[in-house]
Amino acid sequence: MTSVSGPDGYMSGFGNEFETEALEGALPVGQNSPQRCPYGLYAEQLSGSPFTAPRASNRRTWLYRIRPSVLHAVKFRRAAESEWKTAPHHVAGGPDLGPLRWDPPAPPAGETSFVEGMRTMTTAGDVNVQAGMAAHIFHVSRSMEREYFYNADGELLVVMGKGRLAFHTEMGRIEAEPGEIVVLPRGVKFRVALLEGPARGYACENYGAMFTLPERGPIGANGLANPRDFLVPVAAYEEVEAPCTLTVKWCGGFHTAEIGHSPLDVVAWHGAHVPYKYDLRRFSPVGAILNDHPDPSIFTVLTAPSDTPGMANVDFAIFPERWMVAEGTFRPPWYHMNVMSEFMGLIYGVYDAKPEGFVPGGMSLHNCMLPHGPDNDAFTAASFSKLEPHKLSGTLAFMFETRFPQHLTGFAGDLPTLQAGYTDCWSGLKKHFDPARRDWGAAAE
Numbered sequence: 001m002t003s004v005s006g007p008d009g010y011m012s013g014f015g016n017e018f019e020t021e022a023l024e025g026a027l028p029v030g031q032n033s034p035q036r037c038p039y040g041l042y043a044e045q046l047s048g049s050p051f052t053a054p055r056a057s058n059r060r061t062w063l064y065r066i067r068p069s070v071l072h073a074v075k076f077r078r079a080a081e082s083e084w085k086t087a088p089h090h091v092a093g094g095p096d097l098g099p100l101r102w103d104p105p106a107p108p109a110g111e112t113s114f115v116e117g118m119r120t121m122t123t124a125g126d127v128n129v130q131a132g133m134a135a136h137i138f139h140v141s142r143s144m145e146r147e148y149f150y151n152a153d154g155e156l157l158v159v160m161g162k163g164r165l166a167f168h169t170e171m172g173r174i175e176a177e178p179g180e181i182v183v184l185p186r187g188v189k190f191r192v193a194l195l196e197g198p199a200r201g202y203a204c205e206n207y208g209a210m211f212t213l214p215e216r217g218p219i220g221a222n223g224l225a226n227p228r229d230f231l232v233p234v235a236a237y238e239e240v241e242a243p244c245t246l247t248v249k250w251c252g253g254f255h256t257a258e259i260g261h262s263p264l265d266v267v268a269w270h271g272a273h274v275p276y277k278y279d280l281r282r283f284s285p286v287g288a289i290l291n292d293h294p295d296p297s298i299f300t301v302l303t304a305p306s307d308t309p310g311m312a313n314v315d316f317a318i319f320p321e322r323w324m325v326a327e328g329t330f331r332p333p334w335y336h337m338n339v340m341s342e343f344m345g346l347i348y349g350v351y352d353a354k355p356e357g358f359v360p361g362g363m364s365l366h367n368c369m370l371p372h373g374p375d376n377d378a379f380t381a382a383s384f385s386k387l388e389p390h391k392l393s394g395t396l397a398f399m400f401e402t403r404f405p406q407h408l409t410g411f412a413g414d415l416p417t418l419q420a421g422y423t424d425c426w427s428g429l430k431k432h433f434d435p436a437r438r439d440w441g442a443a444a445e
């Protein structure tokens with residue numbers, strides 16, 4: 001028998017305790033683990049943080065399901081290797097050290113599901129100590145049918161680039177389109193259906209503490225990513241009694257179990273360890289309203305902290321459409337070297353530091369302490385343009401920024417779309433220094 005039950009929809013908020021039931025009365029009242037659960041369901045706790053984590057970062061969910069997870073996954077067999085790699089993963093060879101950039105890669109050969117079409121560009125840190133991340137790209141040309149997956153290695157932040165996907169999770173269903181992100185927490189089972197495709201995008205796998213909202217400090221109680229814009233699915237369950245597979249990614253290995261039913265059989269749940277989506281177009285940016293170019297941390301959507309305050313395991317920042325109004329200022333990003341490692345992608349439009357060569361579906365890697373900044377065209381234009389209010393319209397770029405150096409995979413190093421001449425974008429930067437011209441460039445304005 002196959003059926004999918006539950007209302008379509010979302011609940012709103014970030015880090016809340018949510019509760020939802022697809023069948024009236026399925027949620028036990030006043031306790032988590034009654035002697036007998038309503039409708040003959042099994043109670044199960046999924047812990048995303050240690051039991052003893054401080055309240056603010058404690059994340060667990062109680063699931064009321066048709067079968068307990070022990071019946072989903074009793075006999076795992078190692079599955080084939082894939083292009084989805086895990087840190088530590090250091091390959092010999094590859095391109096010489098330097099800033100790197102890629103054009104969009106060709107789709108993989110043959111049809112690929114969300115899991116099959118995941119290809120790792122970089123890995124950082126070490127999954128065994130729950131620190132670090134991986135930057136992936138994915139390409140989806142087929143739905144996962146009776147194939148389910150969960151990741152024990154971390155949470156997955158999915159940045160939609162093209163097409164539309166439906167993430168059927170234990171907690172319910174999330175639909176996503178370009179401009180939106182979806183976060184799938186560690187241990188949550190799901191399958192991904194293709195709604196409109198092929199679909200492609202980027203993903204950040206976070207091995208560390210879960211993504212949370214950054215502090216706003218003096219910005220105050222509002223702005224940036226507002227909690228109410230985060231959407232969590234309502235309960236929906238599959239009652240599928242047919243051969244299915246469940247694959248787990250565990251410390252970099254893939255293991256598959258053959259099971260006789262869908263593991264998305266959660267009829268009701270309550271808790272805070274939840275999948276969610278967020279529309280990046282709802283981000284409320286704060287920027288320079290007089291002068292100077294602020295640090296990109298003002299555009300942090302989500303941060304996954306490390307044990308060192310202010311030194312994120314990984315930050316997810318975006319460069320959304322916004323007004324540029326700063327006076328007497330070089331408006332694009334400054335030239336810089338950064339202890340953090342920056343992986344960037346472009347969802348749509350033009351990125352102000354790189355008007356040429358950085359295209360939607362492409363990516364760049366500016367690793368730990370490797371210099372980068374505006375290309376020659378951007379420098380010249382920004383140095384001499386009239387500084388009127390100017391809107392950067394129809395643009396959305398993002399950055400995965402981690403405290404750990406990012407190591408290229410063999411896949412990334414061998415990609416034919418790796419731009420051999422990327423660093424030439426700076427080669428036209430001339431020496432302008434003239435000890436006699438304190439007002440350099442003034443006449444040209």
Ligand SMILES: O=C(O)Cc1cc(O)ccc1O
Nearest residue numbers: 295296332333334342353372
């Ligand atoms: O390198 C980049 O393009 C990302 C970036 C943008 C910015 O506005 C300031 C610093 C920074 O690393």
Ligand SMILES: [Fe+2]
Nearest residue numbers: 338342366372
């Ligand atoms: Fe940078």
